[in-house]
Amino acid sequence: MNFDFNVLTIHYPAVLDGLLVTLRICLFSLLFGVIDAVFLCLGKLSGRGAGYRVSVFVVDFFRTIPEVVLIFWIYSCLPLLFGARLSAEISGILALSLLVAANVAEIMRAGVQSTNPGQLEAAMSLGIPAHTIWLRIVIPPALQRMSPAFVNFLTELIKATSLLSTIGVAEMVYQANVLGNRTFAYVEFLTLVAAIYFALIFPLSLFVRRAEARLVAQKCR
Amino acid sequence: MTDKEVVIDCRNVVKTYGSFTALNDVSTSIHRGEVVCVVGPSGSGKSTLLRTCNGLETIQGGTIEVLGQHMPGTRKELETIRRRAGMVFQSFNLFDHMSIRENLVLAPITTLGLDRSTADQRAQDSLDRVGIGNQIDKYPNQLSGGQQQRVAIARALMMQPEVMLFDEPTSALDPEMVGEVLDVMRDLAAQGMTMAVVTHEMGFAREVGDRILFMADGQILVDQPPDTFFTIPTDERLTTFLSKVL
Numbered sequence: 001m002n003f004d005f006n007v008l009t010i011h012y013p014a015v016l017d018g019l020l021v022t023l024r025i026c027l028f029s030l031l032f033g034v035i036d037a038v039f040l041c042l043g044k045l046s047g048r049g050a051g052y053r054v055s056v057f058v059v060d061f062f063r064t065i066p067e068v069v070l071i072f073w074i075y076s077c078l079p080l081l082f083g084a085r086l087s088a089e090i091s092g093i094l095a096l097s098l099l100v101a102a103n104v105a106e107i108m109r110a111g112v113q114s115t116n117p118g119q120l121e122a123a124m125s126l127g128i129p130a131h132t133i134w135l136r137i138v139i140p141p142a143l144q145r146m147s148p149a150f151v152n153f154l155t156e157l158i159k160a161t162s163l164l165s166t167i168g169v170a171e172m173v174y175q176a177n178v179l180g181n182r183t184f185a186y187v188e189f190l191t192l193v194a195a196i197y198f199a200l201i202f203p204l205s206l207f208v209r210r211a212e213a214r215l216v217a218q219k220c221r
Numbered sequence: 222m223t224d225k226e227v228v229i230d231c232r233n234v235v236k237t238y239g240s241f242t243a244l245n246d247v248s249t250s251i252h253r254g255e256v257v258c259v260v261g262p263s264g265s266g267k268s269t270l271l272r273t274c275n276g277l278e279t280i281q282g283g284t285i286e287v288l289g290q291h292m293p294g295t296r297k298e299l300e301t302i303r304r305r306a307g308m309v310f311q312s313f314n315l316f317d318h319m320s321i322r323e324n325l326v327l328a329p330i331t332t333l334g335l336d337r338s339t340a341d342q343r344a345q346d347s348l349d350r351v352g353i354g355n356q357i358d359k360y361p362n363q364l365s366g367g368q369q370q371r372v373a374i375a376r377a378l379m380m381q382p383e384v385m386l387f388d389e390p391t392s393a394l395d396p397e398m399v400g401e402v403l404d405v406m407r408d409l410a411a412q413g414m415t416m417a418v419v420t421h422e423m424g425f426a427r428e429v430g431d432r433i434l435f436m437a438d439g440q441i442l443v444d445q446p447p448d449t450f451f452t453i454p455t456d457e458r459l460t461t462f463l464s465k466v467l
Contacts, residue, residue, distance in 0.1 A: 118310060119314050121310065122315070122316070125307075126327075126332070127301065127328065136327060141317065218317075
């Protein structure tokens with residue numbers, strides 16, 4: 001078998017279009033998902049009441065069902081329920097936003113709850129008001145502690161966008177399949193796409209490794 | 222001492238955790254300028270008593286007044302009292318993500334409305350007072366335990382408190398660092414600071430304390446000045462306790 005670079009040099013712009021779609025979907029689902037995650041996280045931290053129960057249900061539900069099921073369900077079932085069909089890309093962003101919301105809410109909760117209770121007591125004993133304690137004592141270290149888990153999830157999200165090819169979103173894997181169909185150079189296009197995913201995700205994995213090592217080092221000092 | 226103003230007044234304080242009674246009808250008061258040391262076996266309620274005086278624990282019975290303010294009061298009132306009553310913890314509880322300077326100026330700037338340069342100056346003065354003025358730009362994890370605890374004391378002093386509560390301030394320290402922290406506390410006492418000190422350091426209690434309270438099973442069993450506390454033990458449990466720690 002010959003690896004045909006020629007076909008790549010001709011058709012690579014379509015793959016780059018797909019990359020653009022991949023990145024756009026990641027960006028918007030992160031944007032909407034993280035906003036939702038803040039509310040879900042606060043709901044879970046509240047510990048009781050309706051807000052708490054709803055948050056626990058939403059987080060557990062969207063963390064447990066497989067991404068593919070969620071994507072198909074939103075794309076196919078929402079139109080049956082509401083009579084209006086969303087575009088494939090909007091459906092995909094909606095599905096992944098829910099995925100982001102549920103997972104990032106858990107990451108945020110873990111970050112906040114790992115706050116040293118002694119530091120909270122020290123801050124309270126100085127008469128510092130609650131909102132200042134949140135802004136200055138709780139959130140900055142929580143962000144630092146949650147960064148490895150968050151970036152780790154980001155790599156999962158990037159990979160999950162490839163599932164949207166199944167509902168016809170023209171992201172990278174979809175483009176690779178279309179170009180493969182047209183040119184029969186499946187191997188070439190899928191290899192290119194794999195290389196692009198690697199280039200996107202590997203630096204993030206390196207970041208996670210370093211950030212974790214840094215946190216461990218801090219604890220040991 | 223009794224003619225001086227009462228700074229902390231506990232009346233019939235009861236604190237329970239479920240079915241466990243941590244404080245059982247405790248009454249005592251601390252007057253301005255007094256140094257009161259609280260000793261006793263672990264689990265006797267010493268730390269709990271101290272923490273109730275700063276509103277870190279709620280109580281189920283009795284009353285506590287700190288600086289004339291009924292505790293805990295409203296959220297605002299509680300915050301105000303906490304600014305006037307400094308607290309030092311066993312585990313230092315410095316804000317690890319902030320430099321020593323930031324640890325010190327955060328509360329005065331955000332609660333007392335100090336401007337940055339005044340707060341910086343006060344931070345330098347406070348650190349000089351506890352003997353580590355040259356460490357101001359380091360981070361907590363770059364300091365030894367003794368230094369960290371001195372920073373914690375300096376942080377409490379930043380608020381210019383009228384009373385200081387020490388919750389086993391030397392118990393988490395390596396033995397060679399206990400002295401430097403006790404020295405700082407001794408200086409504070411000599412400068413007339415009103416202090417409540419929960420401690421296992423009998424030497425310190427004897428030397429610096431105006432009164433020593435012995436607690437066991439959530440009650441104050443003995444309340445004596447040091448000279449009689451150690452020499453004429455009036456309580457059998459105190460005798461047992463002293464025979465173990467001295």
